[in-house]
Amino acid sequence: MSPLDQSPNMLPPVRQLPPFRLFRPTTPAEAVGILGSEETPPICYAGGTDLCLSVHEGRSVSSLLSLNTLDGLRGAEARNGTLAIGALATLDELSTHDQVTAIPGLAEALGAIANVRIRFRATIGGNVMARRTAYEVPILLAALDARLVFESSVGRRELRAADIWTAGDLGRSLLTEIEIPLTEGLALDYDRTLRPWMTQAAATGGIERVAVGTRFLRPALLSGDPGESAESRFSGLPGEFNDVLLTRGYVTGTGAALLKRQRARLAKG
Protein backbone atom coordinates (compact mmCIF):
# COMPACT_ATOMS: atom_id res chain seq x y z
CA MET A 1 0.00 0.00 0.00
CA SER A 2 1.39 3.37 -0.96
CA PRO A 3 1.49 6.32 1.48
CA LEU A 4 -1.22 7.95 -0.63
CA ASP A 5 -3.52 4.95 -0.17
CA GLN A 6 -3.22 5.36 3.59
CA SER A 7 -3.95 9.06 3.63
CA PRO A 8 -7.34 9.91 5.13
CA ASN A 9 -7.52 12.79 2.66
CA MET A 10 -7.54 10.46 -0.34
CA LEU A 11 -11.09 9.26 -0.87
CA PRO A 12 -11.69 6.36 -3.22
CA PRO A 13 -12.95 7.11 -6.71
CA VAL A 14 -16.25 5.71 -7.88
CA ARG A 15 -14.49 2.76 -9.51
CA GLN A 16 -13.32 1.49 -6.13
CA LEU A 17 -16.73 1.34 -4.51
CA PRO A 18 -17.77 -1.94 -2.96
CA PRO A 19 -20.77 -3.64 -4.60
CA PHE A 20 -24.12 -2.08 -3.77
CA ARG A 21 -27.74 -3.15 -3.98
CA LEU A 22 -29.03 -2.23 -7.40
CA PHE A 23 -32.65 -1.44 -8.23
CA ARG A 24 -33.69 -1.07 -11.85
CA PRO A 25 -37.38 -0.14 -11.93
CA THR A 26 -39.15 0.20 -15.25
CA THR A 27 -41.92 2.61 -14.24
CA PRO A 28 -41.98 5.79 -12.14
CA ALA A 29 -44.56 4.15 -9.88
CA GLU A 30 -42.20 1.24 -9.22
CA ALA A 31 -39.37 3.67 -8.48
CA VAL A 32 -41.56 5.63 -6.06
CA GLY A 33 -42.51 2.38 -4.35
CA ILE A 34 -38.87 1.44 -3.80
CA LEU A 35 -37.99 4.91 -2.48
CA GLY A 36 -40.87 4.70 -0.06
CA SER A 37 -40.39 1.16 1.19
CA GLU A 38 -36.65 0.70 1.67
CA GLU A 39 -35.37 1.36 5.18
CA THR A 40 -32.72 3.65 3.75
CA PRO A 41 -33.87 5.07 0.42
CA PRO A 42 -31.45 4.21 -2.39
CA ILE A 43 -29.57 6.97 -4.17
CA CYS A 44 -31.23 7.95 -7.43
CA TYR A 45 -28.93 7.51 -10.41
CA ALA A 46 -29.56 8.95 -13.86
CA GLY A 47 -26.68 10.53 -15.80
CA GLY A 48 -24.24 9.70 -13.04
CA THR A 49 -22.19 12.85 -13.58
CA ASP A 50 -22.71 14.06 -10.02
CA LEU A 51 -22.54 10.73 -8.21
CA CYS A 52 -18.88 10.19 -9.05
CA LEU A 53 -18.07 13.60 -7.65
CA SER A 54 -19.98 12.99 -4.44
CA VAL A 55 -18.27 9.62 -3.99
CA HIS A 56 -14.94 11.43 -4.26
CA GLU A 57 -16.22 13.71 -1.55
CA GLY A 58 -16.84 10.75 0.73
CA ARG A 59 -20.44 9.72 0.04
CA SER A 60 -21.01 6.03 0.61
CA VAL A 61 -23.32 4.09 -1.67
CA SER A 62 -25.08 1.09 -0.19
CA SER A 63 -27.92 1.00 -2.70
CA LEU A 64 -28.61 2.64 -6.03
CA LEU A 65 -31.86 3.23 -7.89
CA SER A 66 -31.10 3.39 -11.59
CA LEU A 67 -33.59 5.63 -13.34
CA ASN A 68 -32.25 4.89 -16.80
CA THR A 69 -34.58 1.97 -17.28
CA LEU A 70 -37.68 4.06 -16.57
CA ASP A 71 -40.27 4.53 -19.23
CA GLY A 72 -40.96 8.21 -19.75
CA LEU A 73 -39.85 11.27 -17.80
CA ARG A 74 -38.04 12.48 -20.90
CA GLY A 75 -38.62 15.16 -23.49
CA ALA A 76 -40.56 18.41 -23.14
CA GLU A 77 -44.01 19.55 -24.15
CA ALA A 78 -46.18 22.65 -23.87
CA ARG A 79 -49.16 21.76 -21.70
CA ASN A 80 -51.81 23.86 -19.94
CA GLY A 81 -49.83 27.07 -20.23
CA THR A 82 -46.58 25.54 -19.04
CA LEU A 83 -43.53 23.96 -20.57
CA ALA A 84 -43.39 20.53 -18.93
CA ILE A 85 -39.91 19.00 -18.98
CA GLY A 86 -39.27 15.39 -18.00
CA ALA A 87 -36.76 15.12 -15.18
CA LEU A 88 -34.68 12.61 -17.14
CA ALA A 89 -34.29 14.82 -20.21
CA THR A 90 -30.62 15.43 -20.85
CA LEU A 91 -29.14 18.90 -21.13
CA ASP A 92 -28.06 18.09 -24.66
CA GLU A 93 -31.56 16.97 -25.67
CA LEU A 94 -33.09 20.11 -24.22
CA SER A 95 -30.56 22.47 -25.76
CA THR A 96 -31.95 21.66 -29.20
CA HIS A 97 -35.55 20.78 -28.33
CA ASP A 98 -38.21 22.66 -30.34
CA GLN A 99 -40.34 23.41 -27.29
CA VAL A 100 -37.37 24.64 -25.29
CA THR A 101 -36.11 26.91 -28.04
CA ALA A 102 -39.57 28.54 -27.94
CA ILE A 103 -38.44 30.28 -24.73
CA PRO A 104 -35.78 32.71 -25.96
CA GLY A 105 -32.46 32.19 -24.19
CA LEU A 106 -33.28 28.91 -22.41
CA ALA A 107 -31.85 26.44 -24.91
CA GLU A 108 -28.69 28.53 -25.25
CA ALA A 109 -28.27 28.62 -21.48
CA LEU A 110 -28.70 24.85 -21.13
CA GLY A 111 -26.32 24.29 -24.04
CA ALA A 112 -23.58 26.27 -22.31
CA ILE A 113 -23.47 24.17 -19.14
CA ALA A 114 -20.40 21.93 -18.68
CA ASN A 115 -19.30 20.40 -21.99
CA VAL A 116 -20.74 18.33 -24.82
CA ARG A 117 -19.77 14.99 -23.33
CA ILE A 118 -21.28 15.84 -19.94
CA ARG A 119 -24.45 17.31 -21.50
CA PHE A 120 -25.10 14.04 -23.32
CA ARG A 121 -25.38 12.31 -19.95
CA ALA A 122 -26.40 14.90 -17.39
CA THR A 123 -30.14 15.22 -16.80
CA ILE A 124 -31.99 18.37 -15.89
CA GLY A 125 -33.44 16.63 -12.86
CA GLY A 126 -30.05 15.45 -11.68
CA ASN A 127 -28.64 18.94 -11.90
CA VAL A 128 -31.44 20.17 -9.63
CA MET A 129 -31.46 17.25 -7.19
CA ALA A 130 -27.71 17.37 -6.63
CA ARG A 131 -28.55 20.55 -4.71
CA ARG A 132 -25.15 22.03 -5.31
CA THR A 133 -24.89 25.80 -5.25
CA ALA A 134 -22.35 25.75 -8.08
CA TYR A 135 -24.74 23.97 -10.46
CA GLU A 136 -26.53 26.13 -12.95
CA VAL A 137 -29.95 24.68 -13.75
CA PRO A 138 -31.51 25.72 -10.40
CA ILE A 139 -30.49 29.32 -11.15
CA LEU A 140 -32.19 29.25 -14.54
CA LEU A 141 -35.31 27.61 -13.15
CA ALA A 142 -35.58 30.09 -10.28
CA ALA A 143 -35.51 33.00 -12.73
CA LEU A 144 -38.19 31.27 -14.81
CA ASP A 145 -40.38 30.71 -11.72
CA ALA A 146 -40.41 26.99 -12.45
CA ARG A 147 -42.18 24.39 -10.34
CA LEU A 148 -40.68 21.02 -9.45
CA VAL A 149 -43.11 18.12 -9.40
CA PHE A 150 -42.31 15.24 -7.05
CA GLU A 151 -44.04 11.91 -6.61
CA SER A 152 -43.73 9.87 -3.44
CA SER A 153 -45.62 7.12 -1.69
CA VAL A 154 -47.68 9.82 0.05
CA GLY A 155 -48.63 11.54 -3.19
CA ARG A 156 -47.71 14.42 -5.46
CA ARG A 157 -45.92 17.51 -4.21
CA GLU A 158 -44.99 20.71 -6.00
CA LEU A 159 -42.16 22.96 -5.02
CA ARG A 160 -40.92 26.25 -6.42
CA ALA A 161 -37.50 25.71 -7.94
CA ALA A 162 -36.21 28.61 -5.86
CA ASP A 163 -37.22 26.71 -2.69
CA ILE A 164 -35.24 23.54 -3.41
CA TRP A 165 -32.58 24.68 -0.95
CA THR A 166 -34.92 24.78 2.04
CA ALA A 167 -37.16 21.83 1.19
CA GLY A 168 -35.61 19.39 3.64
CA ASP A 169 -34.95 15.73 2.92
CA LEU A 170 -36.29 14.68 -0.49
CA GLY A 171 -34.67 11.25 -0.44
CA ARG A 172 -38.01 9.43 -0.60
CA SER A 173 -39.37 11.57 -3.43
CA LEU A 174 -38.87 11.19 -7.16
CA LEU A 175 -38.58 14.38 -9.19
CA THR A 176 -40.69 13.60 -12.23
CA GLU A 177 -41.26 16.88 -14.01
CA ILE A 178 -40.29 20.52 -14.16
CA GLU A 179 -42.96 23.00 -15.17
CA ILE A 180 -42.15 26.46 -16.49
CA PRO A 181 -45.13 28.86 -16.71
CA LEU A 182 -45.35 30.22 -20.26
CA THR A 183 -46.19 33.81 -19.44
CA GLU A 184 -46.52 36.35 -22.24
CA GLY A 185 -43.19 37.77 -23.34
CA LEU A 186 -41.20 35.17 -21.41
CA ALA A 187 -37.50 35.36 -22.28
CA LEU A 188 -34.29 34.51 -20.44
CA ASP A 189 -30.80 35.93 -20.44
CA TYR A 190 -28.09 34.01 -18.65
CA ASP A 191 -24.75 35.64 -17.98
CA ARG A 192 -21.98 33.27 -16.95
CA THR A 193 -19.00 35.45 -17.81
CA LEU A 194 -18.00 35.55 -14.13
CA ARG A 195 -18.40 31.84 -13.54
CA PRO A 196 -17.51 30.04 -11.30
CA TRP A 197 -17.74 32.89 -8.83
CA MET A 198 -21.03 34.35 -9.97
CA THR A 199 -23.67 33.73 -12.63
CA GLN A 200 -26.92 35.56 -13.17
CA ALA A 201 -30.17 34.68 -14.91
CA ALA A 202 -32.71 37.38 -15.74
CA ALA A 203 -36.19 36.57 -17.03
CA THR A 204 -38.85 38.87 -18.39
CA GLY A 205 -42.56 38.18 -18.82
CA GLY A 206 -44.79 40.08 -16.42
CA ILE A 207 -42.50 40.79 -13.52
CA GLU A 208 -38.74 40.63 -13.84
CA ARG A 209 -36.97 37.83 -12.01
CA VAL A 210 -33.23 37.84 -11.42
CA ALA A 211 -31.52 34.78 -9.95
CA VAL A 212 -27.96 35.14 -8.74
CA GLY A 213 -25.86 32.04 -8.30
CA THR A 214 -22.44 31.72 -6.75
CA ARG A 215 -20.13 28.87 -6.00
CA PHE A 216 -20.96 28.51 -2.34
CA LEU A 217 -24.04 30.60 -1.50
CA ARG A 218 -27.59 29.48 -2.06
CA PRO A 219 -28.93 31.35 -5.10
CA ALA A 220 -30.81 34.57 -4.40
CA LEU A 221 -33.97 35.48 -6.28
CA LEU A 222 -34.82 39.15 -6.76
CA SER A 223 -38.04 40.06 -8.48
CA GLY A 224 -40.16 43.09 -9.17
CA ASP A 225 -41.30 45.68 -11.68
CA PRO A 226 -39.14 45.62 -14.81
CA GLY A 227 -39.12 49.43 -14.75
CA GLU A 228 -37.25 49.50 -11.44
CA SER A 229 -33.57 50.46 -11.68
CA ALA A 230 -30.94 47.72 -11.62
CA GLU A 231 -29.41 49.23 -8.49
CA SER A 232 -32.77 49.22 -6.77
CA ARG A 233 -33.32 45.59 -7.73
CA PHE A 234 -30.06 44.60 -6.07
CA SER A 235 -30.74 46.64 -2.97
CA GLY A 236 -33.10 43.79 -2.15
CA LEU A 237 -30.25 41.28 -1.94
CA PRO A 238 -30.51 39.52 1.43
CA GLY A 239 -27.98 40.53 4.05
CA GLU A 240 -26.79 36.95 4.47
CA PHE A 241 -25.83 36.77 0.78
CA ASN A 242 -22.23 37.33 1.67
CA ASP A 243 -19.10 35.28 2.15
CA VAL A 244 -15.40 35.78 2.29
CA LEU A 245 -14.98 35.14 -1.43
CA LEU A 246 -17.95 37.15 -2.65
CA THR A 247 -19.12 40.01 -0.49
CA ARG A 248 -22.62 41.37 -0.61
CA GLY A 249 -21.22 44.70 -1.77
CA TYR A 250 -19.46 43.07 -4.70
CA VAL A 251 -22.57 41.17 -5.77
CA THR A 252 -24.75 44.24 -5.44
CA GLY A 253 -22.54 46.35 -7.69
CA THR A 254 -21.62 43.64 -10.15
CA GLY A 255 -25.11 42.19 -10.30
CA ALA A 256 -26.60 45.57 -11.14
CA ALA A 257 -24.04 46.09 -13.90
CA LEU A 258 -24.75 42.65 -15.33
CA LEU A 259 -28.49 43.25 -15.13
CA LYS A 260 -28.21 46.42 -17.22
CA ARG A 261 -26.45 44.41 -19.92
CA GLN A 262 -29.01 41.64 -19.64
CA ARG A 263 -31.91 44.06 -19.98
CA ALA A 264 -30.28 45.52 -23.09
CA ARG A 265 -29.87 42.05 -24.62
CA LEU A 266 -33.43 41.06 -23.73
CA ALA A 267 -34.79 44.27 -25.22
CA LYS A 268 -32.83 43.60 -28.39
CA GLY A 269 -34.38 40.14 -28.60
Added chain:
Amino acid sequence: MSDTVSISCSVNGEPVAAEVPTSTTLADFIREACGLTGTKIACGHAVCGACTVHLDGVPVASCSAYAFEADGSEIRTVEGLEDADGELDPVQAAFADLSAFQCGYCTSGMIMLTRALLDRDPNPSGETIRKWLNSNICRCTGYELIVEAVARAAEAANAGPMR
Protein backbone atom coordinates in the same frame (compact mmCIF):
# COMPACT_ATOMS: atom_id res chain seq x y z
CA MET B 1 -30.69 -8.97 -3.60
CA SER B 2 -27.47 -9.95 -5.37
CA ASP B 3 -24.32 -7.85 -5.36
CA THR B 4 -23.68 -8.87 -8.95
CA VAL B 5 -25.44 -8.07 -12.17
CA SER B 6 -25.66 -9.90 -15.49
CA ILE B 7 -24.70 -7.94 -18.56
CA SER B 8 -25.38 -8.88 -22.14
CA CYS B 9 -24.20 -6.37 -24.63
CA SER B 10 -22.33 -5.85 -27.86
CA VAL B 11 -18.74 -4.66 -27.73
CA ASN B 12 -17.37 -3.51 -31.06
CA GLY B 13 -19.98 -5.65 -32.76
CA GLU B 14 -19.21 -8.81 -30.80
CA PRO B 15 -21.71 -10.21 -28.29
CA VAL B 16 -20.46 -10.22 -24.71
CA ALA B 17 -22.13 -11.72 -21.63
CA ALA B 18 -20.71 -11.37 -18.14
CA GLU B 19 -21.64 -11.35 -14.47
CA VAL B 20 -19.93 -8.51 -12.63
CA PRO B 21 -20.20 -6.76 -9.25
CA THR B 22 -22.86 -4.04 -9.35
CA SER B 23 -20.24 -1.37 -8.67
CA THR B 24 -18.11 -2.27 -11.69
CA THR B 25 -17.54 0.77 -13.83
CA LEU B 26 -17.89 0.63 -17.57
CA ALA B 27 -14.16 1.36 -17.92
CA ASP B 28 -13.21 -1.61 -15.75
CA PHE B 29 -15.68 -3.83 -17.57
CA ILE B 30 -14.16 -2.88 -20.91
CA ARG B 31 -10.57 -3.16 -19.77
CA GLU B 32 -10.79 -6.19 -17.49
CA ALA B 33 -13.79 -8.25 -18.54
CA CYS B 34 -13.35 -7.54 -22.24
CA GLY B 35 -9.57 -7.15 -22.24
CA LEU B 36 -9.72 -3.96 -24.32
CA THR B 37 -7.08 -1.74 -22.78
CA GLY B 38 -7.16 0.98 -25.42
CA THR B 39 -9.64 2.76 -23.16
CA LYS B 40 -7.56 4.66 -20.60
CA ILE B 41 -8.44 5.77 -17.10
CA ALA B 42 -6.96 8.99 -15.81
CA CYS B 43 -8.96 11.37 -13.61
CA GLY B 44 -11.56 8.82 -12.51
CA HIS B 45 -14.40 11.31 -12.26
CA ALA B 46 -15.57 12.19 -15.76
CA VAL B 47 -13.50 15.34 -16.13
CA CYS B 48 -10.63 14.48 -18.47
CA GLY B 49 -12.38 12.26 -21.00
CA ALA B 50 -9.42 9.89 -21.51
CA CYS B 51 -11.83 6.99 -20.94
CA THR B 52 -14.37 8.10 -23.56
CA VAL B 53 -16.22 5.28 -25.33
CA HIS B 54 -19.51 5.20 -27.18
CA LEU B 55 -22.53 3.76 -25.41
CA ASP B 56 -25.29 3.38 -27.98
CA GLY B 57 -23.51 5.99 -30.07
CA VAL B 58 -23.19 8.53 -27.26
CA PRO B 59 -19.71 9.49 -26.02
CA VAL B 60 -19.49 8.75 -22.30
CA ALA B 61 -16.77 8.86 -19.68
CA SER B 62 -16.56 5.17 -18.92
CA CYS B 63 -14.71 5.73 -15.64
CA SER B 64 -17.86 7.11 -14.09
CA ALA B 65 -20.57 5.15 -15.84
CA TYR B 66 -21.54 1.77 -14.50
CA ALA B 67 -21.22 -1.46 -16.42
CA PHE B 68 -24.85 -2.35 -15.66
CA GLU B 69 -25.89 0.55 -17.89
CA ALA B 70 -24.45 -1.30 -20.85
CA ASP B 71 -26.85 -4.21 -20.46
CA GLY B 72 -28.68 -4.52 -23.78
CA SER B 73 -26.56 -1.80 -25.34
CA GLU B 74 -23.80 -1.38 -27.89
CA ILE B 75 -20.37 -0.34 -26.72
CA ARG B 76 -17.79 0.94 -29.15
CA THR B 77 -14.17 1.44 -28.13
CA VAL B 78 -11.12 2.67 -29.96
CA GLU B 79 -10.31 -0.94 -30.90
CA GLY B 80 -13.58 -1.11 -32.82
CA LEU B 81 -12.90 1.78 -35.17
CA GLU B 82 -10.68 0.16 -37.74
CA ASP B 83 -12.43 -1.85 -40.42
CA ALA B 84 -12.30 -5.61 -40.94
CA ASP B 85 -9.23 -5.29 -43.14
CA GLY B 86 -7.36 -3.44 -40.42
CA GLU B 87 -7.64 -0.08 -42.17
CA LEU B 88 -7.68 2.77 -39.72
CA ASP B 89 -10.72 4.96 -39.31
CA PRO B 90 -10.10 8.40 -40.88
CA VAL B 91 -9.95 9.87 -37.38
CA GLN B 92 -7.24 7.44 -36.29
CA ALA B 93 -5.35 8.00 -39.54
CA ALA B 94 -5.47 11.78 -39.17
CA PHE B 95 -4.19 11.63 -35.58
CA ALA B 96 -1.37 9.32 -36.67
CA ASP B 97 -0.46 11.33 -39.79
CA LEU B 98 -0.24 14.58 -37.86
CA SER B 99 1.25 13.04 -34.71
CA ALA B 100 -1.54 14.73 -32.83
CA PHE B 101 -0.36 13.37 -29.53
CA GLN B 102 2.66 13.41 -27.30
CA CYS B 103 2.37 11.00 -24.38
CA GLY B 104 -0.71 9.53 -26.05
CA TYR B 105 -2.66 8.82 -22.91
CA CYS B 106 -5.59 11.06 -23.92
CA THR B 107 -5.54 9.96 -27.55
CA SER B 108 -8.06 7.14 -27.55
CA GLY B 109 -10.54 9.36 -25.71
CA MET B 110 -9.89 12.20 -28.15
CA ILE B 111 -10.40 9.85 -31.09
CA MET B 112 -13.67 8.48 -29.71
CA LEU B 113 -14.94 11.98 -28.99
CA THR B 114 -14.01 13.05 -32.50
CA ARG B 115 -15.70 10.01 -34.02
CA ALA B 116 -18.89 10.92 -32.13
CA LEU B 117 -18.66 14.48 -33.43
CA LEU B 118 -18.21 13.41 -37.04
CA ASP B 119 -21.02 10.88 -36.73
CA ARG B 120 -23.31 13.81 -35.90
CA ASP B 121 -21.72 16.57 -37.95
CA PRO B 122 -19.55 15.40 -40.85
CA ASN B 123 -18.55 18.99 -41.64
CA PRO B 124 -17.91 20.65 -38.29
CA SER B 125 -16.79 24.26 -38.19
CA GLY B 126 -13.61 25.19 -36.35
CA GLU B 127 -15.76 26.57 -33.55
CA THR B 128 -17.72 23.32 -33.28
CA ILE B 129 -14.51 21.30 -33.19
CA ARG B 130 -13.15 23.45 -30.39
CA LYS B 131 -16.41 23.26 -28.44
CA TRP B 132 -16.40 19.48 -28.63
CA LEU B 133 -12.72 19.12 -27.78
CA ASN B 134 -13.41 21.26 -24.74
CA SER B 135 -14.84 18.04 -23.26
CA ASN B 136 -11.47 16.27 -23.07
CA ILE B 137 -8.13 17.25 -21.61
CA CYS B 138 -4.68 16.91 -23.15
CA ARG B 139 -1.80 18.09 -20.98
CA CYS B 140 0.91 17.73 -23.65
CA THR B 141 0.07 19.01 -27.08
CA GLY B 142 -1.61 22.37 -26.62
CA TYR B 143 -4.50 21.08 -28.77
CA GLU B 144 -3.50 22.74 -32.06
CA LEU B 145 -2.53 19.47 -33.73
CA ILE B 146 -5.60 17.76 -32.31
CA VAL B 147 -7.90 20.41 -33.75
CA GLU B 148 -6.08 20.08 -37.05
CA ALA B 149 -6.41 16.30 -36.97
CA VAL B 150 -10.16 16.54 -36.44
CA ALA B 151 -10.49 18.91 -39.38
CA ARG B 152 -8.36 16.61 -41.52
CA ALA B 153 -10.39 13.58 -40.49
CA ALA B 154 -13.57 15.34 -41.52
CA GLU B 155 -11.98 16.29 -44.80
CA ALA B 156 -10.76 12.75 -45.44
CA ALA B 157 -14.14 11.27 -44.57
CA ASN B 158 -15.85 13.65 -46.95
CA ALA B 159 -13.06 13.65 -49.55
CA GLY B 160 -13.66 17.37 -49.79
CA PRO B 161 -11.27 20.32 -50.03
CA MET B 162 -9.27 21.45 -47.00
CA ARG B 163 -11.14 24.21 -45.21
